[in-house]
Amino acid sequence: MRLPPNNSIATPMIRKAVELGINYFETSATYCQNRSEIQVGLGLKGLRDSVYISTKSHVNRKDQTSFSGRVPKDSSGEDFKNVLKESLHKLGTDRVDFYQFHGLTLENLPIALAEEGPLDALKDAKDHGQIGHIGFTSHDTTENLIKILDTGEFESMTVYHNILQTGGHRPYENPLPAIEHARKMGVGVIIMGPLGGGILGIPIEDLRKFIPETSSQVELAFRYLLSIQGITTPISGMTRMSDVEENAKIASEYKPLSRSEMKTVKKFALNYVALTERFCTGCGYCQPCPQGVRIPEVFRLMNINSIYGVEKWAKEQYTRLRQGGPLGRGSAELCIQCGQCEKKCPQKISIRDDLKKAHSALTSA
Numbered sequence: 001m002r003l004p005p006n007n008s009i010a011t012p013m014i015r016k017a018v019e020l021g022i023n024y025f026e027t028s029a030t031y032c033q034n035r036s037e038i039q040v041g042l043g044l045k046g047l048r049d050s051v052y053i054s055t056k057s058h059v060n061r062k063d064q065t066s067f068s069g070r071v072p073k074d075s076s077g078e079d080f081k082n083v084l085k086e087s088l089h090k091l092g093t094d095r096v097d098f099y100q101f102h103g104l105t106l107e108n109l110p111i112a113l114a115e116e117g118p119l120d121a122l123k124d125a126k127d128h129g130q131i132g133h134i135g136f137t138s139h140d141t142t143e144n145l146i147k148i149l150d151t152g153e154f155e156s157m158t159v160y161h162n163i164l165q166t167g168g169h170r171p172y173e174n175p176l177p178a179i180e181h182a183r184k185m186g187v188g189v190i191i192m193g194p195l196g197g198g199i200l201g202i203p204i205e206d207l208r209k210f211i212p213e214t215s216s217q218v219e220l221a222f223r224y225l226l227s228i229q230g231i232t233t234p235i236s237g238m239t240r241m242s243d244v245e246e247n248a249k250i251a252s253e254y255k256p257l258s259r260s261e262m263k264t265v266k267k268f269a270l271n272y273v274a275l276t277e278r279f280c281t282g283c284g285y286c287q288p289c290p291q292g293v294r295i296p297e298v299f300r301l302m303n304i305n306s307i308y309g310v311e312k313w314a315k316e317q318y319t320r321l322r323q324g325g326p327l328g329r330g331s332a333e334l335c336i337q338c339g340q341c342e343k344k345c346p347q348k349i350s351i352r353d354d355l356k357k358a359h360s361a362l363t364s365a
């Protein structure tokens with residue numbers, strides 16, 4: 001959960017969420033500068049049996065540094081056991097309902113599946129009642145998600161999806177075939193990014209034009225996801241009590257989108273894809289940049305800024321990237337033009353040039 005740092009705000013939010021029927025809480029060993037699990041545990045004190053708790057940890061990527069915070073030191077089974085122990089301690093519980101590999105890819109899957117490695121450790125923990133189900137979260141391509149599912153080792157999958165991607169034909173942008181594959185295998189699907197990282201919380205003229213009868217984009221975004229067979233639940237980072245109340249209301253009063261509404265949504269998304277054809281897919285293969293430039297994030301903000309006419313929001317986010325948040329600074333001006341990223345980009349984007357253009361667009365008055 002993307003919780004506010006102050007426990008006197010976060011705890012009542014969590015308790016309100018449970019009161020309103022929200023029963024799936026997703027956290028991570030590394031979220032919120034490592035404090036998310038502690039906050040979730042605190043908020044759920046005495047309510048443990050009414051909810052599902054999910055937490056996760058990364059397997060190290062061979063040639064990549066980790067995100068901020070605690071990650072397994074060497075991705076051995078022993079180390080994963082220690083990370084799980086630490087998570088249970090922070091959560092104040094003796095079991096989690098879901099434990100997921102954080103950011104699993106086809107490339108780093110062999111690390112997870114190694115003999116006596118992380119998966120074996122988690123299976124052992126499952127046998128001892130510390131874990132209910134083993135799953136993974138991923139930003140990999142649809143094709144690779146299906147291959148990961150086909151190992152038959154996972155009971156849940158958390159992937160990124162929202163209305164804006166429904167018309168996408170590139171693998172990253174449209175995980176729907178993987179979601180359907182998971183459904184057929186009986187694997188639970190959790191959706192992250194239901195609001196496109198906050199974009200759908202901002203009034204988008206184009207979207208309103210396509211769905212004029214929609215009173216709230218947030219409602220539409222959730223209705224879209226809840227209408228897709230195979231999606232078990234969307235998860236949404238909530239930072240205010242009003243987010244909790246709004247999301248719970250939408251879920252409890254939700255009606256599936258009709259066939260014609262779904263068609264309209266697709267029409268909007270196809271229009272979006274046509275506009276974004278030449279842009280970054282957010283795959284992250286160019287990361288990490290030795291200078292810390294968060295390339296996919298810069299391009300995402302560039303897209304928002306140029307396509308949707310929500311410049312103010314995009315520029316504010318970019319200012320934060322320049323100033324540095326929990327993950328540090330990551331704006332385009334840090335680039336020293338070394339060119340390493342371009343060799344790794346499957347879209348063959350001229351990253352160095354496009355970063356300059358993005359910086360200029362996102363800092364213009």
Ligand code: SF4
Nearest residue numbers: 289335336338339341
């Ligand atoms: S060219 Fe710039 S963005 Fe790319 S890896 Fe080098 S410093 Fe980072």
Ligand code: SF4
Nearest residue numbers: 280281283284286345
């Ligand atoms: S710049 Fe290229 S490699 Fe980096 S996230 Fe975008 S598409 Fe992927």
